[in-house]
Amino acid sequence: MSDLLTLCDRVVEAALKAGADEAEAMSVRVRDVNVELQKNDLQMARSMSGDGLGLRVFKERSLGFAYVNSFDDDSIAESVERAVGMATAAPSDEFNVLPDPTPIVPLDGMLADGADDFGVESAVEQSLEMLRAARGYDPRVTVDSGEFAGHAGEKAIVSSRGVRASERSSFYYCYIFGMAKEGETVSSFDFQYDGARSAAALDPRSVALRFAENVVASLGAVKGESFRGPVILAPKAAAEILIDPIASSVRASAVQRETSKFRGKLGHSVSSAALSVTDDSTLKDGASTSSFDREGLRPEVLPLIEDGVLRNFLYDAYTARKDERSSNGHAGGGASSVPLVSTTNIVVANGDVSVDDMIAGIDRGVLATRFSGNTDPVSGDFSGSVKGGRMIRGGKLAEPLCGTMIAGNTFEMLQSITGVSRESERMFGTVVPYVALEEISVTGG
Amino acid sequence: MRETLKAAVANAPGWTELRLHDRRALQIAVRKGEVESAAFRKNCGVGVRVLAHGTWGFSSTDRLTREGIDAAIQEATLAAETSSAGRSERIEGLADCELAVGDFKTGDAEETASHTTEEKTSLVVDTERRTRESHSSIRSAMCRYSELVDEKWIVSSDGADAHIEDAKLEFAVSAVAGEGDDMQVGFQGVGVTGGWPELFARWTPERLSEHASKVAVDLLNAPYAPGGSATVVLNPELVGLLAHEAIGHTVEADFVLSGSAAADRMGKQVASELVTLVDSGPAVIGAESAGGVLLVDDEGVPAGRTVVIENGVLRSYLHDRETAAHFGVEPTGNARAWQYDDQPLIRMRNTYLEPGDSPYEELIASVDDGFLLKGAGSGQADANAEFMFGVQEAYEIKKGKMGRLLRGATISGDAFEVLKSVDALSSDFEWAIGNGYCGKGQAAKVDGGGPYVRCKLLVGGR
Numbered sequence: 001m002s003d004l005l006t007l008c009d010r011v012v013e014a015a016l017k018a019g020a021d022e023a024e025a026m027s028v029r030v031r032d033v034n035v036e037l038q039k040n041d042l043q044m045a046r047s048m049s050g051d052g053l054g055l056r057v058f059k060e061r062s063l064g065f066a067y068v069n070s071f072d073d074d075s076i077a078e079s080v081e082r083a084v085g086m087a088t089a090a091p092s093d094e095f096n097v098l099p100d101p102t103p104i105v106p107l108d109g110m111l112a113d114g115a116d117d118f119g120v121e122s123a124v125e126q127s128l129e130m131l132r133a134a135r136g137y138d139p140r141v142t143v144d145s146g147e148f149a150g151h152a153g154e155k156a157i158v159s160s161r162g163v164r165a166s167e168r169s170s171f172y173y174c175y176i177f178g179m180a181k182e183g184e185t186v187s188s189f190d191f192q193y194d195g196a197r198s199a200a201a202l203d204p205r206s207v208a209l210r211f212a213e214n215v216v217a218s219l220g221a222v223k224g225e226s227f228r229g230p231v232i233l234a235p236k237a238a239a240e241i242l243i244d245p246i247a248s249s250v251r252a253s254a255v256q257r258e259t260s261k262f263r264g265k266l267g268h269s270v271s272s273a274a275l276s277v278t279d280d281s282t283l284k285d286g287a288s289t290s291s292f293d294r295e296g297l298r299p300e301v302l303p304l305i306e307d308g309v310l311r312n313f314l315y316d317a318y319t320a321r322k323d324e325r326s327s328n329g330h331a332g333g334g335a336s337s338v339p340l341v342s343t344t345n346i347v348v349a350n351g352d353v354s355v356d357d358m359i360a361g362i363d364r365g366v367l368a369t370r371f372s373g374n375t376d377p378v379s380g381d382f383s384g385s386v387k388g389g390r391m392i393r394g395g396k397l398a399e400p401l402c403g404t405m406i407a408g409n410t411f412e413m414l415q416s417i418t419g420v421s422r423e424s425e426r427m428f429g430t431v432v433p434y435v436a437l438e439e440i441s442v443t444g445g
Numbered sequence: 446m447r448e449t450l451k452a453a454v455a456n457a458p459g460w461t462e463l464r465l466h467d468r469r470a471l472q473i474a475v476r477k478g479e480v481e482s483a484a485f486r487k488n489c490g491v492g493v494r495v496l497a498h499g500t501w502g503f504s505s506t507d508r509l510t511r512e513g514i515d516a517a518i519q520e521a522t523l524a525a526e527t528s529s530a531g532r533s534e535r536i537e538g539l540a541d542c543e544l545a546v547g548d549f550k551t552g553d554a555e556e557t558a559s560h561t562t563e564e565k566t567s568l569v570v571d572t573e574r575r576t577r578e579s580h581s582s583i584r585s586a587m588c589r590y591s592e593l594v595d596e597k598w599i600v601s602s603d604g605a606d607a608h609i610e611d612a613k614l615e616f617a618v619s620a621v622a623g624e625g626d627d628m629q630v631g632f633q634g635v636g637v638t639g640g641w642p643e644l645f646a647r648w649t650p651e652r653l654s655e656h657a658s659k660v661a662v663d664l665l666n667a668p669y670a671p672g673g674s675a676t677v678v679l680n681p682e683l684v685g686l687l688a689h690e691a692i693g694h695t696v697e698a699d700f701v702l703s704g705s706a707a708a709d710r711m712g713k714q715v716a717s718e719l720v721t722l723v724d725s726g727p728a729v730i731g732a733e734s735a736g737g738v739l740l741v742d743d744e745g746v747p748a749g750r751t752v753v754i755e756n757g758v759l760r761s762y763l764h765d766r767e768t769a770a771h772f773g774v775e776p777t778g779n780a781r782a783w784q785y786d787d788q789p790l791i792r793m794r795n796t797y798l799e800p801g802d803s804p805y806e807e808l809i810a811s812v813d814d815g816f817l818l819k820g821a822g823s824g825q826a827d828a829n830a831e832f833m834f835g836v837q838e839a840y841e842i843k844k845g846k847m848g849r850l851l852r853g854a855t856i857s858g859d860a861f862e863v864l865k866s867v868d869a870l871s872s873d874f875e876w877a878i879g880n881g882y883c884g885k886g887q888a889a890k891v892d893g894g895g896p897y898v899r900c901k902l903l904v905g906g907r
Contacts (some may be wrong), residue, residue, distance in 0.1 A: 036530055039702040044501035045528035047520050050490075050786060051507060070507040075487070083484040089562040090473075090483040091570055120527040128531050144703035144828065145886075170647040179828055181704040186829035220636075226672070227826045254592040257477040258584040259621050259628065318479075338482050372825040372840055374835030374855060381903050383855040388683040402831065405672070405857060405905040443905055 004029060004156035005166050011076055012158050018058035018084045020064075022098045025162045027071070028052045028335045030153035031116070035123040037131055037146035037176070040426040045120045054335035055079045059087040062094040084389035091225035092404055099164045099327050102298050107282060107291045112198030114153040117410045122199065123148045130176055130204035138215070139210035140219065143180040144189075146208075150199060155335070163296035171287065172196055172429070173298040174204045180215040187222065188387045188402065190214040214369060218388045219402060224444040225403035230418070231363035231406060231440040232358055232392070235425035237371040237434040241382050242417075243346055243432055245410040247275060248377035250304050250312070251341040252319035252328075259378045261411050266312045271414035273308040275435075276349035281329070286345035287428035292329070294339040299329035304346075308321070316341045345429040351420030355434050358419055360395040365390055366442055368406065375410065383407035388444075404442040413437055446509065447608065450491075450600040452770040454832055458522055459498040462540075463659045464603040464743055465489075466785035474589040475573040482589075483566065490785040493517040497525040499535025519903045521617075540769035540776050544605040548839065552738075552809070554594045554611030565590055572650045576620050579658040582665060584628070585621040586657075587652075590614075593890065593900030605745025613736060613890050614644045615880045618653040622661035623903045629667075629852065632820070632837065634880030636736035639731065645732045647875075660820070660838060663850050670854035675904045676815035678808050678897055681731040682877035683836065685893025686821045688722055691832035693893075694885075696753050696761075697779070697791045697824040698768035706830035706861065707759065715759045717862030721799040722754040723764055726778050728876070728892075730796060736879020736892035737789030739781070743789040748778030753796075754864075765791050781796065783887035790885060795856070799871025800893035808869050808899050810845040816904060817842055818856065822837030822876070826860065833857040839904070855905035863902045871897040 008025040015023035031049045035042060053076065054067045064087025068075040112118075127148035134141050138258055149172065158164035175193035179186055192211040196202045233241060254260035262270060281299035283289050293299050302312040314329035317322070318342055332342020359367065366389055373384010390399040420433035450463045467489040474482040490507040491514055502525025506517040529535075569588045576586035597609040617634030633656045637643040648656075677686065695705040698777050704706075707715075716722070726748025728735040739748045752760050762772065765780035768791065778790035809817060822835020835855050841848030879892035 035531075038699060041534050042500065042528060042532040044503055044788060046503040047523035047524045048504045048786060049516070050505070063480050063483050065482065067484065067486040069488045069490065084563060086483040086485060089566040090480050091566070093479060095479075120524045124528045124531045144700065178703060184709070185703060186706055188829070188831070189827045218876045224523065254752070257621075261626070261628070336486060338484055340481065342808075361638075372827070373833045374824070376630060376822075376824045376835075378630055381853050383835065383853060385831065385857055389829070403857070403859075403903070405833070405903070407672070407855070407856065407905055409851065424477065441672075443903075 003148060003291040004154055005158060005164065007071060008128065008156050008158035010160045011053065012160050014076065014080045015055060015057050015083060016160060018080050020059050020084055020087065023060040024056045024157065026054045026100055026155065026157040026335045028155045028386040030151060030235055032149065032151050033118055033120055033123050034149035035120065035127040037127055037143055040135065040143050042124065042127065045124065047120055049420055052335040053079060055083045056338060057083045058096045059084060060099065060162045061092045061094060062087045062090040063096055064090060066336045069265055071395045079244055095318050095321045097321060098159050098161045099297055100161055100294050101296065104165050104291050104298050106428045107289065109197055109284060110167060110169040112170045117148040118152065123150060126174065130174055130208040132211045133167055133205040134176060134206035137209060138180065138216045140180040140182050141212045142178050142181055143176060148204060157292065159296060165292045170197055170200050172199045174202060174206050174207055176357050178215065179377050180219050182219055184218060186220040187215045190388055194426065201285055214388050221400040221402035224391060224401040224442065226444045228439050228441050230362045232365065232367045233435045233437065233438050234367065235370045235427065235434060238435040239427060239432045240371045241375060242410055242414065242435060243348060243430065245375060245377040245380055246304065247343045247346055250314055250356040252313045252315045253341045253396065255313055256319060256322055261380060262310055262318060268310055269308045270310045271308045272417040274351060274417045274420050275305055275308055275414065277305040278303050278347045279343050280316065280347050281344035283345040283347060288344040294331040294333045297327055297329040299344055302328060311431045314341050314343060314432050348433055350422050350424050350433050353421060355421045355423055358421060358434060358436050359392055359397060362392045363394060365392040366401065367397065380410035382410055406440050408440050446672065448600055449511055450598055453511060453518065454600050454602055456881040457518050457602065460602045461518055462494045462744065464492045464782065464785065465598040466492065467596045468784060469594045472593040473569045473570050474587065474602035476587040477585045478574065486507050488784050491517060492782060492785045492788065493521045494788055495521045495525055496536060497522055498529035498531045500525050500529045501825050503788045522662040527861065534748065536618055536767060538770055539766035540821040542776050544601065544603065544745045545607040545747050548608045549740040550610045551740055552638045554610060554612040557592055557612050557614060558639060568650060572618060572654050573582030574653040576618055576655050576658050577714055579654065579700055580625055580662050582622040582662050584619050584623040585656055587619045589617050599743065601745055602604050607741045607745050610742055611638065612640065614639065615649065616644055617880050618655065618657040620657040622665050624665050627665060629664035631657040631664065633657045636879030637734045638736060638738035639734040667850045667852040669704045670851035670904060672905050676812055676899065676901055677904065678812065678817045678899050680819040681894045682821050682895055683818055684798050684895035684898050685796065685862060685878040686824060686834055688798055688826060689793055689891060689893040689894060690826040691830055692722060693724060693793045693796045695828060695830050698762040698764045699791050700828055701762050703766065705828040710759050713759055716754050716863050717867040718757040719801055719870055720754055720757050720864050720867050721752065723750060723752050723799060724793050724796045725750040726794045731874050731876050733876055735876045737795040737890055739794045742778040742780045743782045744780040746776045746778040746780065748794060751777045763793065764821040765789060765790055781888060781889050787887045790887060792883060792885060792889040793891050795892040798870065798898060799884060800872050800874045800896035803869045803871050805873055806895050808897055809842060809872055812842040813844055815842045816840060816852065817847065830859050830860040835871065856902050857905060858902040867898055867903040869899040873897060
């Protein structure tokens with residue numbers, strides 16, 4: 001039996017003894033190695049381990065939570081005292097009941113072979129590979145920062161209702177961030193990243209090349225013109241403008257609080273039929289892939305939007321109880337956080353048109369590589385700058401853009417999606433293709 | 446603990462810095478009558494940084510014994526040794542300065558602790574309820590109270606020996622108003638270094654609640670702002686955000702070395718002569734205690750008042766000891782680490798524009814056709830000083846008179862160009878972004894503010 005499970009058993013028992021009616025303990029033990037790049041050079045190597053213990057209690061249906069970063073006896077005693085103390089002060093809520101256990105199905109591929117042996121040397125090699133690839137692409141490329149990191153750990157959860165689960169996993173990621181510089185001209189920032197369950201599944205070189213291409217292409221950007229017209233959102237921009245508000249609006253907590261535009265829309269069309277979105281907790285190499293959620297329940301793989309039709313909301317135990325149903329395993333958070341409804345990995349289904357064909361079909365429009373601005377997930381209003389954007393003229397990519405803003409409403413835009421690309425990008429726990437929108441208001445500088 | 450840390454440093458093989466950081470955080474959050482968080486969190490441990498073979502190694506431990514600390518020193522040293530061959534430009538040394546020795550105290554942990562958990566919880570529950578029940582159009586409300594109580598010891602091979610105590614508090618309210626399918630959010634928060642008297646000095650919970658509710662309800666009936674270049678008056682919150690996000694990050698010396706927009710501009714006119722921009726550790730201006738107050742940074746360097754732009758001329762970057770050595774200047778006390786297991790990075794503290802001498806009324810009265818902009822939404826800025834921020838409230842100004850409230854406005858531009866267009870600053874001063882956090886891989890508590898400022902920039906709308 002895992003040491004962490006035994007530790008959680010002990011904490012749950014102590015919490016009950018201290019006056020909690022129900023208790024749930026989650027513990028984690030992690031080992032992290034990473035090498036950081038800064039200013040076109042290696043900057044620092046880090047190697048460390050850490051522990052974490054989160055205790056949630058209900059006392060007369062009042063919530064109390066405490067987190068400590070050590071497993072010593074004093075820390076455990078403090079977590080119990082604090083959690084029970086917080087619950088004593090909080091108001092009661094009839095829906096504060098821990099969930100009953102569901103059978104857990106272990107997932108393959110969560111832990112890389114040799115994950116425990118991943119050391120500074122490998123991280124140095126991989127991060128330098130990334131740096132060399134970016135700088136080698138073009139001398140004008142400058143790497144502000146970057147990182148290659150490996151993480152291996154174990155988490156366990158036990159509750160007084162019989163929930164009992166543990167999982168070992170590893171995760172590796174790299175990112176690179178910077179700009180291109182020519183004389184006094186500085187390009188837009190760009191950042192690229194990728195993550196996977198094993199170091200071998202990561203390709204830092206291609207991450208670096210994607211970054212270098214983008215920053216060089218955005219040199220010599222000009223202020224755009226103002227018009228209403230078609231816009232292609234590249235995956236990062238689409239994630240921010242379209243997918244984040246969807247992810248926020250499918251949470252049962254937002255629906256119940258009337259802060260979701262999807263309230264009352266289950267089974268109805270909420271977007272163009274071109275869009276299908278799934279919450280997939282089993283996604284290979286997904287950052288949020290796990291065999292159990294923050295309450296120790298198995299997360300169901302759920303279609304959220306199917307051919308434009310809203311299919312499911314995400315529930316944790318609290319929101320499920322409110323709607324008189326059971327949780328579908330979407331309590332999110334780590335050991336240091338109180339469980340809250342959350343998505344796992346979001347996968348947007350690919351379409352059948354290539355990005356080149358999308359561009360070819362536009363006479364005057366904009367390709368938005370990134371979006372830097374405001375998206376209000378409640379109203380859906382968004383407004384902000386296009387980063388690394390390109391003008392599209394006569395079906396071809398034209399001049400790079402700066403100082404160009406786009407604005408609109410996400411929920412209205414969903415209806416005006418004209419196409420979804422064959423190509424998609426994996427962004428840790430989100431997989432998103434290019435999305436073409438019929439008409440957006442574009443404001444030039 | 447101090448003696449254990451000193452003995453471990455004395456015994457370390459090379460330059461070593463130990464930072465014992467004991468953080469106790471409390472957060473109570475209620476949303477639409479539901480307690481979303483009633484949480485205590487303790488993060489306590491020692492961060493170890495070593496400089497060996499011309500590069501940095503970092504490790505950390507939650508074992509506060511001599512053995513635990515020695516093992517972490519060994520791990521950090523090994524990390525530096527293993528990675529040093531990959532570094533092309535070796536660190537030759539760190540900038541010398543008078544490192545902090547002694548006890549340094551900010552905030553008011555005792556006063557904060559004198560309020561019971563029950564009292565704190567009731568305040569949040571009541572404020573959320575009051576906000577939710579304040580108007581028939583309010584559908585949901587949120588109230589959040591947070592405390593960060595820190596105790597630190599920083600000991601280094603070259604003489605830092607500082608004991609630091611600090612307490613930072615935040616209180617924030619948001620309201621969601623709805624009519625049919627239309628929903629609008631109003632938000633107001635406050636964050637200070639201090640205790641409850643400082644936290645609620647200007648914004649009582651009642652006022653925060655009223656303001657958030659009123660903004661949400663008023664925005665429901667507001668038309669969209671039109672887009673285009675405009676003369677605007679920015680409120681202290683937007684001035685603080687502009688100073689922090691769009692200028693401040695470009696003068697962080699690590700960004701400068703990577704080629705930010707402030708590189709090669711030292712000594713040059715980068716803003717209107719009316720503009721003096723400061724990043725200060727202590728709160729040397731303003732009536733209340735700023736939310737980013739810092740007396741000693743996480744390298745043990747005393748944190749002072751750094752004049753970044755003086756009368757429009759770029760005078761200083763923000764440094765840690767490594768970049769200060771590179772530029773041949775004194776470190777400015779900007780090295781900060783969020784928790785014990787984070788390494789210090791160059792971060793801002795309290796970043797602001799010095800006030801001017803125009804009465805606020807005059808600023809508004811002299812605008813023929815423009816906007817008064819208040820309250821920040823989320824925003825981002827680039828290394829080239831290009832920025833984009835959401836604005837909560839945009840009011841038309843026509844012939845010097847305040848007009849309609851507009852929704853959905855954003856501001857954008859090149860921050861240095863915007864500062865060059867500044868032609869008036871009011872004589873008021875407010876700290877205004879202390880409830881927020883700066884993100885740069887790690888979080889940091891910062892503040893910012895200034896007077897009301899008149900300038901030209903691009904307003905985005907529909």
